[in-house]
Amino acid sequence: MSEDDTSVEELPEPALPASQLHAFAELLFFAYRDFTGDPDIILKDFGFGRAHHRVLHFVNRHSGLRVADLLDILNITKQSLSRVLKQLIDQGYVTQKAGASDRRERLLYPTERGKALAARLAAPQLIRLRGALQAAGLEGEAAIRRFLEAMINAEDRPKVSAITNPTPLPGTHADKDETV
Amino acid sequence: MSEDDTSVEELPEPALPASQLHAFAELLFFAYRDFTGDPDIILKDFGFGRAHHRVLHFVNRHSGLRVADLLDILNITKQSLSRVLKQLIDQGYVTQKAGASDRRERLLYPTERGKALAARLAAPQLIRLRGALQAAGLEGEAAIRRFLEAMINAEDRPKVSAITNPTPLPGTHADKDETV
DNA sequence: TGGATTATGTCAGCCATGTTGACTTAATGC
DNA sequence: GCATTAAGTCAACATGGCTGACATAATCCA
Numbered sequence: 001m002s003e004d005d006t007s008v009e010e011l012p013e014p015a016l017p018a019s020q021l022h023a024f025a026e027l028l029f030f031a032y033r034d035f036t037g038d039p040d041i042i043l044k045d046f047g048f049g050r051a052h053h054r055v056l057h058f059v060n061r062h063s064g065l066r067v068a069d070l071l072d073i074l075n076i077t078k079q080s081l082s083r084v085l086k087q088l089i090d091q092g093y094v095t096q097k098a099g100a101s102d103r104r105e106r107l108l109y110p111t112e113r114g115k116a117l118a119a120r121l122a123a124p125q126l127i128r129l130r131g132a133l134q135a136a137g138l139e140g141e142a143a144i145r146r147f148l149e150a151m152i153n154a155e156d157r158p159k160v161s162a163i164t165n166p167t168p169l170p171g172t173h174a175d176k177d178e179t180v
Numbered sequence: 181m182s183e184d185d186t187s188v189e190e191l192p193e194p195a196l197p198a199s200q201l202h203a204f205a206e207l208l209f210f211a212y213r214d215f216t217g218d219p220d221i222i223l224k225d226f227g228f229g230r231a232h233h234r235v236l237h238f239v240n241r242h243s244g245l246r247v248a249d250l251l252d253i254l255n256i257t258k259q260s261l262s263r264v265l266k267q268l269i270d271q272g273y274v275t276q277k278a279g280a281s282d283r284r285e286r287l288l289y290p291t292e293r294g295k296a297l298a299a300r301l302a303a304p305q306l307i308r309l310r311g312a313l314q315a316a317g318l319e320g321e322a323a324i325r326r327f328l329e330a331m332i333n334a335e336d337r338p339k340v341s342a343i344t345n346p347t348p349l350p351g352t353h354a355d356k357d358e359t360v
Numbered sequence: 361t362g363g364a365t366t367a368t369g370t371c372a373g374c375c376a377t378g379t380t381g382a383c384t385t386a387a388t389g390c
Numbered sequence: 391g392c393a394t395t396a397a398g399t400c401a402a403c404a405t406g407g408c409t410g411a412c413a414t415a416a417t418c419c420a
Contacts, residue, residue: 015310021306021309022241022306023345024309024313024324024328025237025305025306026241026340027325027328027332027344028215028328029234030331031331031332032208032212032331033255034331034333034336035208035331037333051376057205061202061206067398068397075213076377076378076379077379079380079398079399079400080377080378082397082398082399083378084376084377086398099396102387102395102396103386103388104387104388104395104396104397105387106397125205126201129204129205130201131330132326132327132328132330133196133327135327135329136324136327137326139319140319140320140322140323140324140326141196143316143317143319143320144204144316144324145207146315146320147315147316147320148204148207148208148211149207150312150314150315150316151308151312152207152210152211152214156214160206160207160210163206164207165203230405230406231406246367246368247367247368247369248366248368256407256408257408257409258367258368258369258370259370259371259407262368262370263406264405264406266369282366282367282416282417283415283416283417284368284415284416285367285416286369
């Protein structure tokens with residue numbers, strides 16, 4: 001093999017200079033800052049914070065999940081979760097149901113009220129995302145998906161895939177696919 | 181004009197169903213979580229937090245900026261910034277210099293020590309970004325840039341562009357473009 | 361020149377949300 | 391029947407946001 005052999009399937013892909021990578025890092029910072037900014041404002045009116053939003057989101061999108069699942073997804077301690085989860089339950093946004101096969105498990109479901117708040121919080125984020133994906137273009141969409149997946153720790157990717165491409169488990173139900 | 185007139189320059193771009201947008205939202209959450217995870221671990225060894233990282237990053241990448249610039253970039257209060265900035269200054273990671281034209285301004289510069297820590301914190305993030313951009317492919321790179329820019333509040337985009345595509349101002353100096 | 365404004369710093373206190381460690385309760389599994 | 395597991399709880403602490411009030415020094419302007 002010659003030294004500058006360039007096989008078909010392995011294009012050299014010129015590595016970006018550090019300054020460009022730094023620019024991407026900064027863009028990601030600002031993008032995430034604004035992505036979370038819209039719901040933050042709404043949450044204030046309810047006396048909730050971003051932590052409540054995260055819990056409500058996952059309970060709403062993946063209803064019937066266990067407390068342990070939520071801990072695993074959010075990467076926080078039981079005590080941290082407990083604080084916000086309790087408030088969501090006490091105020092009627094989330095309900096618990098004992099697991100059918102293992103009655104120690106507490107399966108989490110959004111109430112109607114919870115679904116309504118989740119939808120309201122998600123709305124500006126989905127609008128923002130739709131606009132940004134349109135700005136990226138059709139092929140960009142797939143590239144962005146690959147990019148975001150590759151940003152995730154390799155060992156967590158299967159877990160995340162299971163979450164973002166949900167296989168409806170018995171006990172969970174698929175959401176209707178409405179456009180916001 | 182007929183109702184289903186589809187002009188050349190305005191392809192319909194089928195709107196994604198909400199469930200796909202939710203998947204992107206979750207991917208962004210996990211991606212950002214892991215993107216910040218690496219430096220968080222390093223920061224612990226120094227008794228610093230993510231707030232210190234943000235300050236050090238911008239001081240390092242845009243040295244010579246004013247306190248007011250930093251407040252504007254980070255979207256936090258003077259008092260919040262002051263707490264972490266003071267620690268960075270006291271411990272010799274950042275220095276201040278009175279502005280040449282307006283001596284009320286305190287221009288911020290990283291020390292050698294600050295540059296070293298910034299580089300160490302950035303290293304795993306740049307590696308992660310480079311890998312993710314490679315996964316996205318060459319054209320993906322441009323799409324991702326458009327996507328991230330479009331995720332930012334429209335009114336902030338000029339400001340952010342000025343930051344990510346820096347025009348070296350008098351008093352600032354461009355960093356050497358080393359690959360990490 | 362003197363008063364208003366501006367850039368920055370600081371004190372005090374509050375809130376949200378993360379952490380660790382220890383312990384309880386109820387259900388499960390062997 | 392006893393160890394393990396899922397979940398909840400109590401207490402204490404750290405980080406990093408926030409508001410409000412005020413101080414200092416430099417600048418700007420009438």
